[in-house]
């Protein structure tokens with residue numbers, strides 16, 4: 001069955017292994033299925049929910065597009081564009097904000113994590129970010145949204161918002177209720193320094209993540225320094241309970257090798273972490289270095305990247321512009 005795919009990545013720098021295994025690798029597989037219509041968005045409006053440097057943001061937008069292409073998304077098949085070029089996203093977000101109860105947003109755990117202790121100082125944008133995400137998805141009638149496990153709650157909110165809009169305005173099925181596509185096999189990659197914390201672009205420690213632009217030496221060094229525990233590797237999944245760092249490294253190995261955790265445990269059960277780390281560094285290097293080299297090549301070709309983004313924005317505008325006009329009609333504008 002053909003799927004309409006929409007997903008996005010924030011151009012906030014340091015794209016990492018979590019973004020790749022949780023989302024981008026999945027985007028590539030979906031792009032490669034001829035039946036699918038895919039739209040991959042550099043969600044720059046989301047990026048400004050926290051302060052960004054102007055020049056850095058421009059570079060990061062291009063680098064995110066370069067990462068999509070270097071990872072294997074074909075811009076001739078899938079639409080690649082940056083969100084701020086298509087006005088409908090912000091307009092749709094406002095209309096949806098006006099019918100989304102605050103109570104629904106108050107439940108979002110990512111806001112609580114990102115805003116930290118000082119919620120009063122967090123931007124309103126950070127608080128209403130999930131509504132912008134809903135607008136992104138719903139404007140394209142997306143049937144499926146590939147995301148990492150951490151975005152599951154936001155996607156559930158998108159589904160609720162679509163259903164509420166259809167009910168409030170008596171327009172059954174106008175906004176399509178999308179399905180999340182979350183990889184079953186390790187869709188939440190944790191920090192290499194703390195197995196309880198998500199691998200994240202904004203972690204101040206570069207050793208906490210494998211960046212998609214890292215060199216082979218950096219990958220080897222980071223895996224070597226990754227936190228483990230003092231027990232040997234078990235051969236059963238249950239014995240990974242309360243061993244988050246061990247679980248994370250074994251999960252990363254399983255995910256990058258496209259095999260089940262069970263198979264990885266059979267391979268490494270009883271061995272030392274140094275054995276796992278050697279193999280892991282090797283397979284990560286073989287998968288990440290070609291992407292890293294291609295990102296570095298593409299990033300120097302600003303004209304090419306800008307053209308991809310502009311062409312993509314024109315195509316996206318055709319779809320989202322039409323949907324927003326229909327939305328306005330339904331609301332009564």
Ligand code: AQP
Pocket residue numbers: 008009010011012018019020021022023146147148149150151187188189190198199200201202203
């Ligand atoms: N650690 C992760 N494991 C699995 N998937 C992840 N994703 C992000 N981190 C992990 C998935 O990557 C896609 C793009 O994410 P994003 O850039 O839009 O936003 P984010 O989730 O806020 O990413 P970061 O790295 O955590 O950034 P900062 O540090 O800026 O907050 C999404 O599908 C996400 O699920």
